[in-house]
Amino acid sequence: MNHDSPERDPGGPGQTLRDESDEHVIKCMGDVDMGLVHGDGLKVTDSDGNEYIDAISAEWVLNLGFRNPEVKQAMVDQFEKIDYVSPVFESEVRTELAKKLAELAPGDLSKVLYGLSGASAVEGAMHLAMRTTGGTDFVCLDAAFHGRTFATIALTYVNPGMVEGANKGLDRYLPRQMRIPNYNCYRCPLGLKRETCDLACAEAIEWELDRGHLNGPAGVMVEPFQANGGMVPAPDGYLERAHEITQAHDVPLIVDEIQGALCRCGPMYATQRTEVEPEMIILGKALGGGLPLSATITTPEYSALLPWEYGFTQAGNPMACAAGLAMIEVMLRDDLPANSEKMGGLLTDGLKEIEKDSKLIGDIRGQGLMVGVELVLDRENKEPAFAEADALMAACLEHGLMIGKTGPVFGSNGNVVKFKPAVNVTEDEIVEMTDIFGRALADVEATL
Numbered sequence: 001m002n003h004d005s006p007e008r009d010p011g012g013p014g015q016t017l018r019d020e021s022d023e024h025v026i027k028c029m030g031d032v033d034m035g036l037v038h039g040d041g042l043k044v045t046d047s048d049g050n051e052y053i054d055a056i057s058a059e060w061v062l063n064l065g066f067r068n069p070e071v072k073q074a075m076v077d078q079f080e081k082i083d084y085v086s087p088v089f090e091s092e093v094r095t096e097l098a099k100k101l102a103e104l105a106p107g108d109l110s111k112v113l114y115g116l117s118g119a120s121a122v123e124g125a126m127h128l129a130m131r132t133t134g135g136t137d138f139v140c141l142d143a144a145f146h147g148r149t150f151a152t153i154a155l156t157y158v159n160p161g162m163v164e165g166a167n168k169g170l171d172r173y174l175p176r177q178m179r180i181p182n183y184n185c186y187r188c189p190l191g192l193k194r195e196t197c198d199l200a201c202a203e204a205i206e207w208e209l210d211r212g213h214l215n216g217p218a219g220v221m222v223e224p225f226q227a228n229g230g231m232v233p234a235p236d237g238y239l240e241r242a243h244e245i246t247q248a249h250d251v252p253l254i255v256d257e258i259q260g261a262l263c264r265c266g267p268m269y270a271t272q273r274t275e276v277e278p279e280m281i282i283l284g285k286a287l288g289g290g291l292p293l294s295a296t297i298t299t300p301e302y303s304a305l306l307p308w309e310y311g312f313t314q315a316g317n318p319m320a321c322a323a324g325l326a327m328i329e330v331m332l333r334d335d336l337p338a339n340s341e342k343m344g345g346l347l348t349d350g351l352k353e354i355e356k357d358s359k360l361i362g363d364i365r366g367q368g369l370m371v372g373v374e375l376v377l378d379r380e381n382k383e384p385a386f387a388e389a390d391a392l393m394a395a396c397l398e399h400g401l402m403i404g405k406t407g408p409v410f411g412s413n414g415n416v417v418k419f420k421p422a423v424n425v426t427e428d429e430i431v432e433m434t435d436i437f438g439r440a441l442a443d444v445e446a447t448l
C-alpha cells in the first residue's frame, strides 16, 4: 500500500512509533506510515486510536477476522500441551491438519509438504515437481506473483517499476523460467475478445511446453485468480484446458492458492470452483490462522524428495497447525464457503450500484470474497487511474475503511482497489463497507 495516512498529532503515539520504527526496522515490503495496534473481528485500531473496518483481512491472512475466539482457544490448548515439536518428530496436530487438508482437497491430493511462508511452499512445489519429472523449467504467467525468494522471483512477473529492487545486482541467483501471456479478459494481452478467443492464453501453455524449455519442463504454475496481477479471475475453462495440456505433457499443474484458498474465492480450495483435479495446490497466508504456516498438497506420485533436500525448523509448528485446524473447523461448521459466495455477491452488487454513478470505475470482478474494482480515466481507452486509486485509498481511510490496491504486480502502484474481507463477514458489515466506499469515491470524483 502506498497512500497518505490520516492526519495525526506530531507528538502522539502514532508519530513516536513511526520515528522509533524508522530508526530500527528495515522496511522491505512497502511502507505505510500507520501503526496498527488492536484488532477485533473486522475492526482494527491504529496507534492514534482511529478505528477502521478492515475489508482486507489484514493482508488476506486473518480469514476469520482479528482474534477469533476459537482460533485463540486452539492456540491456548495447544500451548498447554506442547508448543513446539521439531519437524524430525511426529506431531499429532501436524498430522491432523494434513489429514484434514487431504480430506477436503480435490482428487488424489493427499500428501502435505509444510513450509513457512508462501514463497517457501512455492519452492517446495518446485522441488516436488522437479524430482518426479526430472525437468527443471516451469511455465509461469505474465502478471503472476509467486514470491520474492531467489527461486520464486523467477516465477513472479517483475514489472519494470520493480526491476530495480527485485533484480538489480542479483543475476547470479535469478534463474529464468518460461513466461507466457496471462489471462485478463478486461485487458487481453493478446488483444482478443473472450467470445471468440478460444482461450488462446491457455493454448500458450502448450506452445511453451513444446518449445520453451532448456532442460525439460517440470510443471506449469498458475494462480486461479491473479490477485497481485490486478484481481483477475481465470476465465471459465482456463484451468480445465491448462490441465488437459499438462496431462498430455506429463507435467504437474501446480495451482498457487496462497490467496485463493480457504473460502477466499468461495469454496475451501479455489480450484473447486471447477472440476479440475490438479497435481498440486499451494497454500499459505491464512493457513496458520494468523501464524506463519504454508503447505503444498500433492498426489502420492509427486511426493518424492531426497533426504534433507527441503525443510524449515519451524515448518509445521504445532501452534500454527492448531490455529489453522481450528479455523478450518469453524469454516466447515458455519458453512463459510456459502457465506463467502453470498457475501461476495452482495459486495459485488453493492459496488455495481455505486458504479452506475461513477466516472472512474471501469470494471468490477470477483469470486466469493476476492473482489477487485479497476479504476480508469476513460472507459473507452481504459487509461489506468493510478493517482485516483491512491486518493481513493486515502479517502477510504479518512472515512474509516481499509481497502487494498494492486497490480499488475504493483506496477505504477496499481489502479485496482481490492476487497478481501474475513470470510465470516456479515451482511451489515458488507453494507457498511460499500456505504463508506461509495462516499469516499464520491469525494475523489468531486475533485476530477
Ligand SMILES: Cc1ncc(COP(=O)(O)O)c(C=O)c1O
Binding pocket: 117, 118, 119, 120, 122, 145, 146, 147, 148, 223, 227, 228, 256, 257, 258, 259, 284, 285
Ligand atoms: C499468489 C501468491 N503466491 C505467493 C506469495 C508469496 O507469499 P509470502 O509473501 O508469504 O512468501 C503471495 C504473496 O502475496 C501470493 O499472493
